[in-house]
Amino acid sequence: MLQSIIEKAGIATVSISLLLEVTRRVEPPRVLSVDRPLGYPLGEAHNPELQRTIMLAALDLLPRPVSDTLIVPFNG
Numbered sequence: 001m002l003q004s005i006i007e008k009a010g011i012a013t014v015s016i017s018l019l020l021e022v023t024r025r026v027e028p029p030r031v032l033s034v035d036r037p038l039g040y041p042l043g044e045a046h047n048p049e050l051q052r053t054i055m056l057a058a059l060d061l062l063p064r065p066v067s068d069t070l071i072v073p074f075n076g
Helices: 002-008 020-026 048-059
Strands: 015-017 030-033 070-073
Touching (some): 015 020, 030 048
């Protein structure tokens, strides 16, 4: 919900989601959906390459314009 308020102020936001059903209810502007265990949205510990890949995928969504919730699955 805060993400939508920040967007209305003109600041692009993106979230990383583990729970798509909750994300759909909240309707944030941009979402990277990751299939990871709860508590590990960036992947397991000590795997900086995967963590970096997920973060870059999320940041790549920032310039995309949105009118409805944009949910992009992470395929990495």
